[in-house]
Amino acid sequence: MPLYQYFLKLCILETDWPMKIVHLLILICGFVMLNANNASAQKRTRWTDSLDYAAARGKQTVLCGDESYYTDADQPPFYKDGSKKVPFKELLQQKLDATPAIDGNASIVAEIIVNCKGVAGSLKLLKYSDKENPAEIALINAINQAISTLPDFSPAKNEGRVVNYKADKIKFKTANGKITFN
16 A cells, blocks of 8 residues: 555544644645655756767767776867868857857856767756756757767877867857857
8 A cells, every 4th residue: 555545544534633634744745745856856857968969970979998088188179171170169169150049148067078989979967057048948959959960070189099088067158149168
């Protein structure tokens, strides 16, 4: 017998009114706590799940080697455009510039991982607003779209060896409809 049915039965069968009220209050508190716990669990995981972009392009998204990553590599990932090397963050900014303007103000902090094969494989949102901000949702969608269209990069290198790279704590924000990041 579920616990709520037990307390409901106690409320009905109890002849002592003060005890009946106590059991009813316990039952109501249990429902409130259960619903609050479910709502906060959904809020916590709503944006923080890693979103996988590489699989949609048929690429392997796993981290390479010992699965560690570098935030400061000797050579960050870059895209070779003819004879020019375009750094990862510069190409990401170009993709974001091509997105439609966003009305309103929004700000989020995220990390993006580029594995040792040069594939931008995941986005994890670290800090975002608690309220339902349409500008923030539009910003997240624009970042998702930009990352999903990134090409494969020449992987990051540290001390001459190819490594997994994490662009950590990037602060994306909107200003006059344009998306910028540090």
